[in-house]
Amino acid sequence: MTKQLILFRHGKSDWGTEGLPDHDRPLAKRGIKAAQHMGKLVATADQIPDLVRSSTALRARTTAELAMTAGSWPCPLELNPALYDTTPLATLDFLRMTPDSINRLILVGHEPTWSTLASLLMGGGQVQMPTGAMISLELGLDSWATIAPDRGCLHWLLIPRLFAN
Known part of the structure; x- marks a missing residue:
């Protein structure tokens, strides 16, 4: 079966918490609502992943957990510190x-890596992922071991503010 990669940028973070390291910044109220909404959208669209892997940053981890709960995704969540401060090539x-x-794999992480990785996998173009956005790429391959630039085709792009109540 062909592989599908969904890149999920964490929700809007709260910048009002002084003195916290970047890794420990929480989600803002808007980020919480967006994560929950995106989780439900994924379930409604029958795009529930087999696995979710998230950066260990609080805002990414919380985004993953909220989306999974809101959408009732029955898949495992793996936290990986390598996804916090990564590059597109290291992510490959x-x-x-x-x-x-x-x-079907969802990676929850950060900019500018996710937009650059999506562009790299599609072989060009310029993708911009606002907070809480998801982009789905059909990879046209049977093994993750063969993932490479120019192997992805845009399947869909969801931006939370387009679906706001």
């Missing part, structure tokens, strides 16, 4: 280690 190396039993 990380993806190559994904078991082939996983067909």
Whole structure:
């Protein structure tokens, strides 16, 4: 079965918490609502992943947990510190280690890596992912070990503010 990668940028973070390291910044109220809404959208669209992998940053981890709960995703969540301060090429190396039993994978992380990675996988163009956005790429491959630039095709792009109540 062909592989599908969904990149999920964490929700809007709260910048009003003085003295916290970047890694420990929480979500703002808007980020909480967006994460929950996106989780429900994924479930409604029958796009529930086999696995969610998230950066260990509080705002990314919380985004993943809220989306999974709101959408009732029955998949595991793996937290990985390598996704916090990564690059597109390092993320490709990380993806190559994904078991082939996983067909639909969601990575929850950060900018500018996610937009750059999406552009790289699509072979060009310029993607901009606002907070809380998801982009789905059909990779046209049977094994994560073969993921490479120019192997992805845009399947969909969801931006929370387009679906706001």
